[in-house]
Amino acid sequence: MKLPEAAGLLLALLARLITGAQGHWHGAPPKAEQRIYFANHQSHFDWVLIWAALPRDLRTITRPIAARDYWTSSKLKHWITREVFNAVYVSRERAADEDPLEPLMEALRHGDSLVIFPEGTRGNKAEPAAFKAGLYHLAEAFPEVQLIPAWIDNVQRVMPKGEIVPVPILCSVTFGAPLSLQAGEDKRAFLDRARNAVVALRSVH
Amino acid sequence: MGSLRALSVSGQIGLLFVVLFGLLTVVSVIAFSRTLRDRSDAQLAMHEQFKRDLRAVWVGAVLFWLAWVAGTLVSTLLFGIVSFLALREFVTLTHTRRGDHRSLLLAFFVVLPLQYAIVATREFDLFTVFIPVYVFLAIPVVSAFGNDPQRFLERTAKIQWAIMVCVYGMSHAPALLLLDLPDYEDRGAFMVLYLVAVVAVAQIVQEYASRRLRHRPVARAISRTFSWRGWLIGAFAAALCGGLLYWATPFKPWPAVLMGFIAGGSGTLGEFVMKALKRDAGVRSWGGKASVTGAVGLLDRVAPLCFAAPVFFHAVRWYFGI
Numbered sequence: 103m104k105l106p107e108a109a110g111l112l113l114a115l116l117a118r119l120i121t122g123a124q125g126h127w128h129g130a131p132p133k134a135e136q137r138i139y140f141a142n143h144q145s146h147f148d149w150v151l152i153w154a155a156l157p158r159d160l161r162t163i164t165r166p167i168a169a170r171d172y173w174t175s176s177k178l179k180h181w182i183t184r185e186v187f188n189a190v191y192v193s194r195e196r197a198a199d200e201d202p203l204e205p206l207m208e209a210l211r212h213g214d215s216l217v218i219f220p221e222g223t224r225g226n227k228a229e230p231a232a233f234k235a236g237l238y239h240l241a242e243a244f245p246e247v248q249l250i251p252a253w254i255d256n257v258q259r260v261m262p263k264g265e266i267v268p269v270p271i272l273c274s275v276t277f278g279a280p281l282s283l284q285a286g287e288d289k290r291a292f293l294d295r296a297r298n299a300v301v302a303l304r305s306v307h
Numbered sequence: 308m309g310s311l312r313a314l315s316v317s318g319q320i321g322l323l324f325v326v327l328f329g330l331l332t333v334v335s336v337i338a339f340s341r342t343l344r345d346r347s348d349a350q351l352a353m354h355e356q357f358k359r360d361l362r363a364v365w366v367g368a369v370l371f372w373l374a375w376v377a378g379t380l381v382s383t384l385l386f387g388i389v390s391f392l393a394l395r396e397f398v399t400l401t402h403t404r405r406g407d408h409r410s411l412l413l414a415f416f417v418v419l420p421l422q423y424a425i426v427a428t429r430e431f432d433l434f435t436v437f438i439p440v441y442v443f444l445a446i447p448v449v450s451a452f453g454n455d456p457q458r459f460l461e462r463t464a465k466i467q468w469a470i471m472v473c474v475y476g477m478s479h480a481p482a483l484l485l486l487d488l489p490d491y492e493d494r495g496a497f498m499v500l501y502l503v504a505v506v507a508v509a510q511i512v513q514e515y516a517s518r519r520l521r522h523r524p525v526a527r528a529i530s531r532t533f534s535w536r537g538w539l540i541g542a543f544a545a546a547l548c549g550g551l552l553y554w555a556t557p558f559k560p561w562p563a564v565l566m567g568f569i570a571g572g573s574g575t576l577g578e579f580v581m582k583a584l585k586r587d588a589g590v591r592s593w594g595g596k597a598s599v600t601g602a603v604g605l606l607d608r609v610a611p612l613c614f615a616a617p618v619f620f621h622a623v624r625w626y627f628g629i
Contacts, residue, residue: 122395262405269411270391272399 106185110161113186117154121147121260121273125155128306129279130250132157136215138244139164139277140237141252142230142300143219147261147268148254152217153187155275162188164215167206169194190216203239210244220296226263230300233293241283241292248280251296253303276303319555320375320496327368335361363608364507371503375496380427382496383481387423389609394419394473396606400588401465406453410446410463414470418442422478429485431624438475443467473606476613479620486620488627491557498623501552502570505545506615509571510578513541529583538575545571562626570619577614581606 117123125132141152149166156164168189174180183189190209196202209216218240220233241249256273281299283292338361341354374382398411418438425434447463483502484495517537524531549567553560 256399259403262408265408267412267416269408270395270398270415272395 109182110186113150114154114158114161117147117150120268120270121151121154121257123151123154124272124274125157126274126276126306128276128303130248130277132160132277134160134163135248136210136213136246137164137248137250137280138210138215138237138240139217139250139252140220140233140296140300141217141254141275143221143224144226144254144258145224145261145263147257148219149187149217151254151257151273152252152275160215163213164217165190165209166217167192167219171195188214190214203236206236206240207243210240210247216240220293224263226258230297233297235289235293237296238283238289238292245283249282249296250280251278251299251303252276253278253300253306255304276306278303278306320494323497323500323555324372324375328372331361331365331368335365367503367608371496371500379481379484379495382484382499383423383427386477386481387419389605390423390474390477391415391419393477393606393609393613394469396604397469397473398466400585400606401469402588403462403465404455404457406455407450407462407466409453410450410466413446413449414466414474418470419474422474423481426478426482426485429487431482431486434478434482438470442470446470472610472613476617477609479616480612482620483616483623486623486629488557488623488629494555494557497555498557501549501556501566502616502619503612504552505549505567505571506574506611508548509541509545509575510611512544513537513575516540526583529586530579533579533582538572541575542568542572545574558626566619566622566626569622570615573618574611574615578607578611580614581610 114123139152141148153161153164153166166183166187166189168183168187168191170191170193172179173183173189173191183191190205192202192205193200201207206216206218218237220237221231222234223231225231237249240247253276254273255276256271259269259271260273261268278299281296338354338358370385374385394415398414403411422434422437425437446466447459450459450463450466480499480502483498486495486498488494514532517532517534520534520536522534522536524534526533546564546568549556549570550560550564552567553563556563556566558566
C-alpha cells in the first residue's frame with residue numbers, strides 16, 4: 103500500500119471515529135457511475151464527511167474542489183489535496199479570458215465524479231443559502247452525469263467556525279434521488295429545485 | 308458447586324466461556340432454524356429485533372473473551388473505547404452550543420483518558436473523587452470561558468451528566484477487574500462477567516415480564532412498560548443468576564444473591580432513566596432503528612451497566628472493607 107492510500111484510510115477511520123460518518127442512501131444506491139454530488143456547506147469538515155461516508159471503491163473516483171491559493175500554500179496541504187483526495191483545483195481570482203468552471207469540466211470529461219457545495223461559502227444558518235450558477239452550467243454541459251443531492255446533518259456541532267479540534271459528535275450524510283435538468287428549464291428554477299431537493303433530505307429518516 | 312470452586316482460575320474462566328459460547332451457539336442455531344418457517348410480518352419484525360439483540364450479545368461475548376485473553380490492560384482500553392463511543396452518542400443527543408466546544412474537548416480528550424489511566428494504575432481513591440469533585444468544578448469554569456450565558460446551568464449539567472454516566476459509571480467495570488480482593492487475586496474478570504451477566508438477565512427478564520404482565524406503568528410519559536412488579540421480577544431473576552454464579556465470586560452464597568439483586572435492580576433503573584433522557588432529547592425510535600445521525604443503539608445497551616457498575620463496585624468494597 104502506498105503512503106497516500108494509507109493516509110486516506112487513516113483519515114477515513116478518524117472521520118468515522120469522530121463523527122460516525124453514516125451514509126444513508128435514499129433514491130439511488132451507491133454505484134460507481136459518474137456523478138456530481140451537491141450538498142449543503144457548513145464546515146471545513148463537510149468534504150471529509152461525505153468522502154468517508156462513501157464506500158471505499160467510490161472514494162477513489164470522487165473528487166473535491168479545492169481553492170488553489172489556499173490548498174497549495176503549504177507542502178502538507180498541497181500533498182493531502184493532490185495525493186490523498188485527488189482534488190480539482192480552481193482559482194478564486196477570475197482572469198478575464200478564463201472560465202472558472204473549466205477545471206471541473208475537464209475532470210468530468212475525464213470520467214471522474216465530483217462533490218460540490220453550490221452555496222459557494224460556508225453558511226451558519228439552518229437553511230442553506232441560494233445556490234450559485236455553477237451547478238446549472240455543469241448540468242447543461244454534462245446531461246448524462248447523475249446529479250445527486252446530499253444533506254449533511256449535525257456537522258456544524260463537530261467543528262464550529264474558528265475552532266481547530268473537532269468534538270466527537272455523530273453526523274450523517276443523506277443521499278437523495280438523482281436530479282436532471284429538464285429541457286428548456288430556467289436557470290433560477292433549476293437551482294431552486296436543486297436546493298429544495300437538498301433541504302428535503304433533512305426530514306428523511 | 309463446591310467442586311467448581313476448587314477448579315483453578317483459568318479452568319473456571321475457561322468453563323464459563325465454554326458455557327457462554329455454547330449457550331449462544333444453541334440460541335443462534337434455534338433462531339436460524341426458525342427463519343426457515345413462514346411467518347406474519349409482526350412476528351418477522353420481532354424476530355429481526357431478536358436477531359439484532361443476539362448479534363449484540365455475540366459481539367459483547369467475543370469482546371469479553373478477547374479482554375480476558377489479552378489481559379487487564381487491553382480490557383481497560385476496550386472499556387475506554389466503549390466509553391468514548393457511548394459519550395459520543397450521549398453528546399449527540401443533547402443540545403450543546405458553540406460555547407461548549409472547549410468543555411466537550413476537555414471531556415473527550417482529557418477527562419476520559421485520564422480516568423481510565425487512573426483505573427489502570429489502581430489509584431482507587433483518586434479514581435472515586437476525580438470526576439465527581441475535580442471535573443465537576445473544572446467543566447463549568449471552562450464553559451464560562453466560552454462566553455455564552457444562555458442556558459448556562461442546563462448546558463453544564465448536561466455535559467456533567469454525560470461524563471458521570473458514560474465515563475465515570477463505565478470506568479467502574481474495568482475497576483472491578485483490577486480490584487484486589489482478599490483470596491481472589493487475578494480473578495477480576497469473573498467480577499465483570501458476574502456483573503454483566505446479572506445486569507443482562509435483569510434487563511431481559513424485566514422486559515419480558517412487562518410485556519407479558521401488562522401492568523400499570525409507573526410513569527406512562529416516560530415508559531409504557533416499566534412497572535414495579537416487572538422491576539422486582541427482573542431484580543429477583545438477577546439475584547437468582549447471581550446465586551447460581553456464586554462459585555465464581557469471592558462472595559458467600561447469600562451475599563452473592565444480594566449483590567445480584569442490587570446490581571440487576573440498579574441496572575434496570577438506569578435503563579429507565581436513559582429512556583427519560585431520550586424522551587427529553589426527542590428521540591422516539593428505539594432498539595436499533597437508527598435516527599438520522601445513527602445516534603441510537605450503543606447507549607441503550609451500556610446504560611444499565613453504567614448505572615449498575617458504580618453501585619456494585621462500592622457494594623463490593625464496602626462488603627470486604629477495603
